Amino acid sequence: MKLSDLGEFGFIDRIARKYPTKNPSILKGIGDDSAVISLSKGLIVLLSTDQLIEGFHFNLEITDGWKLGWKSLAVNLSDIAAMGGVPIGFCLSLGIPSQRISIEFLDDFYKGITSLGERTGVELLGGDTSEGGERLTISVSVLGKASQGKVIYRQGGKDGDNLYVTGYLGDAALGLKLLKKGVYKKGMENIINRHLCPEPRTRTGQLLAERGIPNAMIDISDGLLADLNHLVNQSGVGAEVDLCLLPLSTEFRAWAAVYEPNPINLALRGGEDYELLFSASPEKSEEVDRLSKELSYPITYIGKLSRKIKGIVVKDEKRKIKEVQPLGFDHFRDG
Amino acid sequence: MKLSDLGEFGFIDRIARKYPTKNPSILKGIGDDSAVISLSKGLIVLLSTDQLIEGFHFNLEITDGWKLGWKSLAVNLSDIAAMGGVPIGFCLSLGIPSQRISIEFLDDFYKGITSLGERTGVELLGGDTSEGGERLTISVSVLGKASQGKVIYRQGGKDGDNLYVTGYLGDAALGLKLLKKGVYKKGMENIINRHLCPEPRTRTGQLLAERGIPNAMIDISDGLLADLNHLVNQSGVGAEVDLCLLPLSTEFRAWAAVYEPNPINLALRGGEDYELLFSASPEKSEEVDRLSKELSYPITYIGKLSRKIKGIVVKDEKRKIKEVQPLGFDHFRDG
DSSP: OOHHHHHHHHHHHHHHHHSOOOOTTEEEOTTSSSEEEEEETTEEEEEEEEEEEBTTTBOTTTOOHHHHHHHHHHHHHHHHHTTTOEEEEEEEEEEEOTTTSOHHHHHHHHHHHHHHHHHHTOEEEEEEEEEOTTSOEEEEEEEEEEETTOOOOGGGOOTTOEEEEESOSSHHHHHHHHHHHTOOOTTOHHHHHHHHSOOOOHHHHHHHHHTTOOSEEEEOSSOHHHHHHHHHHHHTOEEEEEGGGOOOOHHHHHHHHHHOSOHHHHHHHOOOOOOEEEEEOGGGHHHHHHHHHHSSSOEEEEEEEETTSOSEEEEOTTSOEEEOOOOOOOTTTTO | OOHHHHHHHHHHHHHHHHSOOOOTTEEEOTTSSSEEEEEETTEEEEEEEEEEEBTTTBOTTTOOHHHHHHHHHHHHHHHHHTTTOEEEEEEEEEEEOTTTSOHHHHHHHHHHHHHHHHHHTOEEEEEEEEEOTTSOEEEEEEEEEEETTOOOOGGGOOTTOEEEEESOSSHHHHHHHHHHHTOOOTTOHHHHHHHHSOOOOHHHHHHHHHTTOOSEEEEESSOHHHHHHHHHHHHTOEEEEEGGGOOOOHHHHHHHHHHOSOHHHHHHHOOOOOEEEEEEOGGGHHHHHHHHHHSSSOEEEEEEEETTSOSEEEEOTTSOEEEOOOOOOOTTTTO
């Protein structure tokens, strides 16, 4: 059998079913943004890992060492943020094509990764460095902590919950599209940097958890619909997303009007926004608004969870309800 | 500048100097077998990561999925053992050449890695799976714990300490040599498996730490001399190793006599034994002997630490003292 028959998520599901955790102090193994381990009374340890492989996750023709370093940590911090955790430090493994990658490039890489580290209070703990062959291979593991009872899982969504998303959708996917097209115009920097060096929602994830706002949370790495699909499946409810409410940045609207025939599709399915998607009981809506005003980006209501809905439906601009396929990026099918 | 000018350890030293940890709860960042973090009173968290890249760390012509899975976890558990820690779980990232690697191979891989997991009480916590291109790329991070005051570092070696090593030296390097030569004879299984699926000294590391025996400890992954060199450098002492005392297995002696012109060199410099090397005060020698009798493999006295010695010297079979270059495998120079 080939991996492409199962797909990335099919393969992961299969492994999770075959190897469920037995140790009662492991509160969550495979299946959420990070693993959750109860190590002593009141203290939760979080562990998350992500790898970036040249040519599949990044392309050195459109990024540089600094931005790649930043992004390698950002995608992992986003997983800790999605649990409501506080990141502490990270291990970094590099497989380096040493004939092609210079020390100067690597120095920039470390500058980028530690810049985001300093900004978020996260330090380099160790790692492994070796010859890598054809492709630069980056693997980061982030250690985080949380208080008992404050961890937010994907599975807690409830019938009637409001659905919210932080920041803006589609920017990263549009940024990548512009980079690939090779068009570069003044005013595109923000959109492009949303792809190259995304800002993980570390502090916002912590504030949401501290204030007990979300019932369920996930970060948007594979696209809104794909990640919402994980949340609704694990919560045992369905969701309705109002397309008119999707938060689109001013830059996104401006540049998508020129370069993207279907902006809403990009906002729904484009990956790598690294925003937080969460559901909260309607009585928390004032608290969400209050938090949103404390931030430099909005938290936007985009729909509802409902047990009457199977899967995900969208409400279009004519208020018509349509079923959608929650497809995002799958590494073994789309790669 | 090229990586080969600095070498793997030069590069890591450079990074460690540039990015020292500042958070006081991070007791050790780069520079030991694993990172050591104090998360709450009395509780220490350990985090270690290692990657294996096809063609550099393993070769699918001489191993199989099961053994590769086992080894991928073993090399990481060895790092936790070298701190005296208790491993809890691991995250696994795979970059998979999906056109060449079958689901059946991956199933075997997971069987191997979880077999060692079950044996050591370590569970799969999560990970990341994606298309990998030309080479199968494996990155494992292990989370462990320890009690405050019970963690053993590389840096604690003292003048006058006895030097000990668990198990046997050189087996893994000889096993690899036999595999590469393509000779296979009855009775070689143990030697070959010492390379393909080493047994991490998990329980022994914990017992040593619980009983407060070692002053300093490291696992032997790059060869006895190279790893001893880390221990003596970080401890600020020198070491004398008695070549007549190196523990060589019966199989090693038998097959090395036929296939290896310089067995002692293999025992000193051959990597991947994943044994524990530790120093302990002479008054602990009876406790070391007692522990050795509880195990299925010996713990052997091989020399002394001394502040009068600079670096490492060896005593040969004629009781002559010789200086040695503590060279082991360096990925950017020897790879």
